[in-house]
Amino acid sequence: MAEQTRGYVPTYPTITAPTGLWRWVATVDHKDIGVLYIVTTLVFFLIGGLEAMFIRLQLIAPNAKVLDPETYDEFFTMHGTTMVFLTVMPLLIGFANYLVPLMIGARDMAFPRLNAMSYWLLLFGGLLLYFSFLAGQAPNGMWFMYVPQTLPPYTTGPGPNYWAAGLLVTSVGTIAASINLTVTILLLRAPGMAITRLPLFVWTVLVNSFLILWALPPLAAAMVMMLLDRLVGTHFFDVSAGGNVLLYEHLFWFLGHPEVYILILPVFGMVSETIPVFARKPIFGYTFIAASTVAIAFLAMSVWAHHMFTSGMGLTEDTFFSAASMLIAIPTGVKVFNWVATMWRGAIRWTSSMLFSIGFIGEFIIGGLTGPMLATVPVDWQVHDSYFIVAHLHYVFFGGSVMGIFAAAYYWYPKITGRLMSENLGKWHFWLTIVGLNLTFFPMHLNGLLGMPRHVYTYPNLPGLAELNFWETIGAFILATAVVVFVWNVVASVRFGRIAGNDPWDAWTLEWATASPPPPYNFASIPPVRSRRPLWDLKHPENPDPR
C-alpha cells in the first residue's frame, strides 16, 4: 500500500508453482516434504522387509543353503539398519513434518529450506548405505557394528565405511529435522495453543526431538572414530595400542537405547490421538501422558548399558542399569492404563485405525513384559544374543511402533490424500498382521530359551528348532502378505478411495479444521484455540471444553 501512495506500481513476479517431478525436487512445503519422507521410508520398509524374507527363507529348515553365510550377515545387518535408521525413525519425522504445523495452527515449519535439506540428506545417506552392495560388500556386523570385528583384519571390505558414512549423512539430516521441529513447536503455535494444550502427538514429537538431539551425537562420535580407524589408521579401538573396544559399546548404546524410545515415543503420541477420537471420549489423564513421556525420555538416557550386561562391567554398574531399566516400566505402564481408561465406557468405532491402535496396546505389552525380564541381569546372561532378544525387540518394534504407525496411516491418510483407505482391505491387513506377527515372533521366545543364538546363518537339526523355525517362516510370509495388502490399499486408494472431506472421523484437533489435502498456506483463518480440543469447541459451542 505504501508503494502505491508514492506513485509506484508494484511489479511482483508471477510465481507459478512448479509441477510434476520438479515440484517434489524444489519443494520447501512441510506437507510435500512430509509426503516425500513417508514415501521414501515406505520404499526402504519394503527393501528391509525383503531382506527379512530372505533371512526367514534361509532359516526355514536346518542347514538350508538359500543364502551363503556372508550374504546372510549382510542381509540381517542391512535389515536392522534399514528398519531403524531409514524406516521407522525418518517415517516418524515425516509424519511430524506433515502434521505438527497443522496441529499447532502454523503455516509451515520454522525453517522450510532446512526442512528440505533434512529430507535430501536422508535420501542420499540411504542411497550411500545401499551403494555398498555395488561397492563389493554391504555392512555385515549387525546393526550395532561392534568393533573390533568391523575393523581390519576381521573385516577388510568397505562395508563398515558405507555404514558409518551413510548413517553420518542421515544423522545430520535427523538432527536438523529435530531442531526444526523443536523451534516450530515452541515458537509457531497459534494464539491460544499453550504448551499445556498441545495435542499429545506434538508433545511426544517435542520430547522425541530432544532425545534425538542429545542421543545421536555420541553415535556420530563413535562412527567417526570407527571410520578414522579404518581409513587413516588411528588406534581408537586398537587393543594392542591401548584402545578399548568397550568405549565403542558405551558410545553406541548411549544412542542405541534412547533410539528405541525415539522409535516408540511419537507412536505413543499417535495412538493418544486415535484412541480418544474412535472411543468418542477425551483422552484420560492428558497430563500424565505428557509427563510420563518426559520421564521415559529422561530414564532412556540412563539405561544404555543394560545392553552390555555380558560385557563384564561389574556388580555396581549391572545393579544400577538393571534398576534404572526396570523403572521405565512405570511411566510406560501409566500410558497403557491411560489408553485403556480412555476406551473404558467409550462408544468405540471399530475402524481399521482403531483396530491397529488396540492391537498396538496388546502386542506392545507382550514386548514390554519381556523388557523387565531382560533387565534382570542373570536372565539376560542366559538369553543374551539369543532369539529371545529377537522376539523381544520385534514385539516392541513391529508389535509396537509399526502397528501404531499403521493406525496413524489409516487415520491421517484421508487428510494427506483427500480420500479414505479401504476399510475392507484394512481389516484384512489387520488380521493378517496379527496372525503373522504372533506366528513369526512368539515362537522366537522359545528358540531363545532353547539356546538358539541370533546372527548365525543356520542351525543344527536339534529337537524343536526345525518346527519352530518352519512356522516362524510361514508367519513371516503371512506378515509379508499383510504388508502387500497395505501397500495395495495405500496405492489404490489414492485413485479409488471414497472422498474424505475435511473431517471424516469427527475429530478434535486443528489439522481437521482445514481442507483435505490442506492448501499450501494450511489455514485460510486459524480457528480460535480455547482448550485442548479446539474443534470440539467449534462443533459444540453449547458445551465447550473447560479451558
Place this chain on the structure above:
Amino acid sequence: MTEQPTSGVVNHGGSDQLGREAIRQINPNVLGIIIFISSEAIFFLSLIVTYVVYRGASTSGPGAHVLNVPVTAVFTLFLWSSSLTMARVTAHLGRNDVAGVRRWLLITILLGAIFLVGQGYEYYHLYADNVTISRNLWASTFFTVTGFHGLHVLVGLISMSIMAGVISPGENHPWGATGVEAVSLYWHFVDAVWVVIFPVVYLWTLIS
C-alpha cells in the same frame, strides 16, 4: 523481531496463557542455534571423554608432553579475545550500526584466523617430528579432538564472513541481525569448547 503468522480471527481466547510464555519472545534463528549447540556440546563431550579415558592408556609414546603449551597459550588468547570482539558485534547490532557490526566481525574473523594459523603451526611441527594421527593412541585422540574443534572454528569463520557480506541497513535492526546473533552464539560456543579442551589437553601436562 519476526512476526508470528497472523490469523483472521480477532478473539482467540486463552491468549492469557500465551502471554506468560517467555520463550515466545525468542527469535527462531536464535532458538534454533541454541538447540543446535546443545546437540554439538554432547558431540564434543563424547570426544573429550574419549580423550580423558584414553589418557595414559597408550602403549607407545609420545604423549601430551610433546605439546608446546606456551605457544598454544598465546594462540588461545587470540581465540578467547575474539569472544570479546564478538560481544562488540552484538552491541552494534542493537544500535543498528551496520558499519560497526561489519568492522567488529572482521576483527573477530582475524582473531579466529590467527588461532587457526597457530593450530596449523602446531600440527606442522608435530608432523615434522613424526607425530601423526596414526602414530599411537594418544595422537589419534589428540588430533581428533583438536581437529574437530578446528573445523568448527573454520565453519565459524565462514559463517561470519557470509554474515559480514549480507548484513545491510534495516528499520530498527540491520537486516540479517538475527543471523549475526545466531553466529555469535555459535562462536561463543566454539570458544567455550576450547575452555574445556585447553586445560584438559594442554594444561594437564604441566602438573603430571
